[in-house]
Amino acid sequence: MTFDYDLFVIGGGSGGVRAARIAASQYGARVALAEESRMGGTCVIRGCVPKKLMIFAATAPLMAQEMQGYGWQSAATGDFDWPGFRTKLHAELDRLEAVYTSGQQNAGVDLFMQRATIADHHTVELADGTLKTAKHILIAVGGRPVRPDIPGAEHGLISDDLFLLDRLPRRALLIGGGFIACEFATILNGLGVQTVQAYRGDAVLRGFDRQGRDLATAQLRDIGVDLRLGISPTRLDQEGDQTVVTFDDGSTDRFDAVFFATGRAPYTKELGLENTEVRLQKNGAIAVDEWSQSSVPSIFAVGDVTDRVNLTPVAIREGHSYADTVFGAKPRKVNHDIVASAVYMRPFELASVGLTEEQAKARGDVDVFATTFRPMRSGFAGSKERMMMKLLVDPDTDKVLGCHIFGPEAGEMIQLAAIPITMGATKADFDATIAVHPTASEELVTMRQPSEQYRGQGGDD
Numbered sequence: 001m002t003f004d005y006d007l008f009v010i011g012g013g014s015g016g017v018r019a020a021r022i023a024a025s026q027y028g029a030r031v032a033l034a035e036e037s038r039m040g041g042t043c044v045i046r047g048c049v050p051k052k053l054m055i056f057a058a059t060a061p062l063m064a065q066e067m068q069g070y071g072w073q074s075a076a077t078g079d080f081d082w083p084g085f086r087t088k089l090h091a092e093l094d095r096l097e098a099v100y101t102s103g104q105q106n107a108g109v110d111l112f113m114q115r116a117t118i119a120d121h122h123t124v125e126l127a128d129g130t131l132k133t134a135k136h137i138l139i140a141v142g143g144r145p146v147r148p149d150i151p152g153a154e155h156g157l158i159s160d161d162l163f164l165l166d167r168l169p170r171r172a173l174l175i176g177g178g179f180i181a182c183e184f185a186t187i188l189n190g191l192g193v194q195t196v197q198a199y200r201g202d203a204v205l206r207g208f209d210r211q212g213r214d215l216a217t218a219q220l221r222d223i224g225v226d227l228r229l230g231i232s233p234t235r236l237d238q239e240g241d242q243t244v245v246t247f248d249d250g251s252t253d254r255f256d257a258v259f260f261a262t263g264r265a266p267y268t269k270e271l272g273l274e275n276t277e278v279r280l281q282k283n284g285a286i287a288v289d290e291w292s293q294s295s296v297p298s299i300f301a302v303g304d305v306t307d308r309v310n311l312t313p314v315a316i317r318e319g320h321s322y323a324d325t326v327f328g329a330k331p332r333k334v335n336h337d338i339v340a341s342a343v344y345m346r347p348f349e350l351a352s353v354g355l356t357e358e359q360a361k362a363r364g365d366v367d368v369f370a371t372t373f374r375p376m377r378s379g380f381a382g383s384k385e386r387m388m389m390k391l392l393v394d395p396d397t398d399k400v401l402g403c404h405i406f407g408p409e410a411g412e413m414i415q416l417a418a419i420p421i422t423m424g425a426t427k428a429d430f431d432a433t434i435a436v437h438p439t440a441s442e443e444l445v446t447m448r449q450p451s452e453q454y455r456g457q458g459g460d461d
């Protein structure tokens with residue numbers, strides 16, 4: 001049987017563009033890609049990139065405050081020019097989108113800037129009705145924000161909306177305690193918005209190391225976020241320009257903007273999957289094996305639509321591995337066990353690789369090397385913020401099982417710590433490394449005595 005293409009990729013985000021480019025440019029496959037919105041996907045257009053640029057913008061008041069502690073008595077930020085910043089931000093996103101588009105074109109990928117659905121195991125239907133056949137189909141459609149099922153949820157905004165606001169709200173509510181809620185609370189607070197964050201748990205960032213979570217929770221309050229724990233909204237009502245929120249403790253409050261940061265779901269609805277035998281998980285994610293292959297041999301899926309580890313570098317690695325495996329005869333699996341990540345809060349970030357202390361203790365014996373301290377830079381300026389460094393070590397093998405950092409630029413630090421940990425480094429390897437002084441990260445190689453030697457006596461989480 002002959003096909004129009006060797007590969008048809010649905011979705012021009014992190015996973016899709018990588019798979020398409022590698023299959024076409026390195027392995028000579030005939031590749032097409034459909035994108036219904038903008039090339040680059042969530043990360044480039046409405047995720048990592050605009051978010052991080054806004055985090056940089058939001059850092060100014062904290063920097064001015066710190067510099068006052070260094071003798072710059074009248075250091076101040078002045079007024080934030082949101083329209084000016086937003087124009088520059090979108091010019092940058094346009095530039096990046098063009099880079100992604102030309103990257104595909106230069107690789108020889110045929111682009112269709114429209115929605116695609118699956119007609120059968122080898123056929124894709126474009127929104128204009130065109131049918132394209134392909135030996136392989138790669139689903140890389142990502143995820144979409146989820147609004148909770150409460151009355152008036154339609155009055156709430158989602159993360160995509162932050163980057164498009166005409167003006168910044170005077171007072172805003174963020175609902176959730178995950179990555180997006182914590183980063184967005186940091187951004188809005190830093191840009192001068194009165195920020196309330198409501199989270200149903202007892203500390204933000206569930207799934208991270210508990211000590212790091214507690215520090216992150218305290219920091220949100222320290223920078224001025226009105227963090228309300230143990231509550232959830234039960235309804236939203238729109239009254240003129242204001243959204244009135246009722247919470248499950250009976251309280252009500254009104255805001256100029258309410259953002260839901262209550263998670264994302266795989267975007268598999270109305271994708272034509274009913275025309276296939278592709279198996280879905282309960283949450284709508286495409287069920288795939290370790291090669292990213294679905295239950296249909298010609299259909300693979302990568303990235304957030306598979307709900308494995310929903311981060312850009314993981315989607316990219318899955319897309320690349322897929323192209324190597326299927327078109328390059330170089331079988332490559334992705335190891336999802338050790339993936340570093342960071343939450344870009346300010347002034348300190350929370351970053352993590354490997355097991356949390358709670359996970360390590362649940363697994364068995366562990367030596368905990370942990371320290372909290374006031375780092376030189378902010379400490380001198382008068383800040384009471386404490387930084388955390390933690391290594392979790394298997395006492396039998398001496399292998400470092402996990403590393404957690406709460407501190408300035410922790411994301412940058414964890415990237416480097418992730419290399420030896422991925423390689424299987426031991427604590428002795430860390431100890432053998434001579435410190436760089438004076439840095440905050442030197443603590444990683446100078447912690448000699450365990451703060452706790454846990455020997456399976458019950459755990460504390």
Ligand SMILES: Cc1cc2nc3c(=O)[nH]c(=O)nc-3n(C[C@H](O)[C@H](O)[C@H](O)COP(=O)(O)OP(=O)(O)OC[C@H]3O[C@@H](n4cnc5c(N)ncnc54)[C@H](O)[C@@H]3O)c2cc1C
Nearest residue numbers: 011013014015036041042047116141142303304310311312
């Ligand atoms: C606010 C925010 C901040 C984030 N920050 C970070 C971060 O700092 N670091 C990090 O690692 N990750 C971050 N992420 C997560 C990261 O963006 C995702 O993990 C990543 O984009 C997943 O890539 P993907 O290829 O699976 O999907 P996506 O990037 O979502 O791409 C899917 C693409 O498919 C298109 N599409 C969908 N359906 C169709 C269809 N039927 N036909 C044609 N096209 C279709 C969509 O328009 C989209 O462009 C963030 C996410 C958000 C929302």
Ligand SMILES: NC(=O)c1ccc[n+]([C@@H]2O[C@H](COP(=O)([O-])OP(=O)(O)OC[C@H]3O[C@@H](n4cnc5c(N)ncnc54)[C@H](O)[C@@H]3O)[C@@H](O)[C@H]2O)c1
Nearest residue numbers: 148176177178179180181232261262263264310311342343
């Ligand atoms: N820095 C980064 O790497 C980064 C940044 C942003 C997003 N991301 C990725 O995007 C994903 C999505 O981010 P997210 O923050 O939306 O999801 P998340 O899963 O991290 O957090 C969702 C939060 O919403 C809460 N929640 C869920 N339903 C609720 C309800 N009905 N009422 C009140 N609270 C509710 C949850 O308890 C949780 O705190 C992340 O898991 C991550 O993979 C990564």
